[in-house]
Amino acid sequence: METPSPAIMAVPRVDTHLSKFSQGGTVALTGLAFLTAQPVIVLIAAVILLLSVLLPVASPFRLLYQSVVIPLRLWQPRVVEDDPAPHRFAQGIGAAFLIAASLVLFLTKAALLGWVLVLIVFVLAGINLVIGFCAGCLVYYYLGRAGFMPRVRYEGSFHWRGV
Numbered sequence: 001m002e003t004p005s006p007a008i009m010a011v012p013r014v015d016t017h018l019s020k021f022s023q024g025g026t027v028a029l030t031g032l033a034f035l036t037a038q039p040v041i042v043l044i045a046a047v048i049l050l051l052s053v054l055l056p057v058a059s060p061f062r063l064l065y066q067s068v069v070i071p072l073r074l075w076q077p078r079v080v081e082d083d084p085a086p087h088r089f090a091q092g093i094g095a096a097f098l099i100a101a102s103l104v105l106f107l108t109k110a111a112l113l114g115w116v117l118v119l120i121v122f123v124l125a126g127i128n129l130v131i132g133f134c135a136g137c138l139v140y141y142y143l144g145r146a147g148f149m150p151r152v153r154y155e156g157s158f159h160w161r162g163v
Helices: 016-036 039-054 060-069 084-107 111-131 135-145
Strands: 013-015 079-081
Touching: 013 016, 013 084, 016 039, 016 060, 016 084, 016 111, 039 060, 039 084, 039 111, 084 111, 084 135, 111 135
Parallel strands: none
Antiparallel strands: 013 079
16 A cells, blocks of 8 residues: 655645635624624624634544534535645634624723624625635735745645635
8 A cells, every 4th residue: 555645745724624624714793793782792703703713633623514404414524735824813803803892892981982893893794705806815825925925835725715
């Protein structure tokens, strides 16, 4: 049996269905928070996204996906060659917006600003979920080109991948 070359093993991979599941969860939580005017749901969503960025293996969305969705065969993994760094960056931006929104909603009287930040995350996650365009990934790629972020490890990774 042949051992794969290090170059083949080094190709980064992403489960696009896990990404869609995470985006759907983000859309659901931010939408529910806005519709019910519950800042605590915004805080929960912020913590989930932050945990997903800092410790991806312990992401609540990943754990739910792997322990419920896959075993029940509701959705099967779709692993593609892609660099996970831009996706984590996008989740980090979403987490930052939701943390800022939580602080505004809990500590100030500027509720409108807080809910606008929540709606920005809702809309951008929804766009990614529906048509596969990741605005945070695009920012990552441009920052990489300008030398502010590491360049993408897999050059073919930025593409619109629908459902």
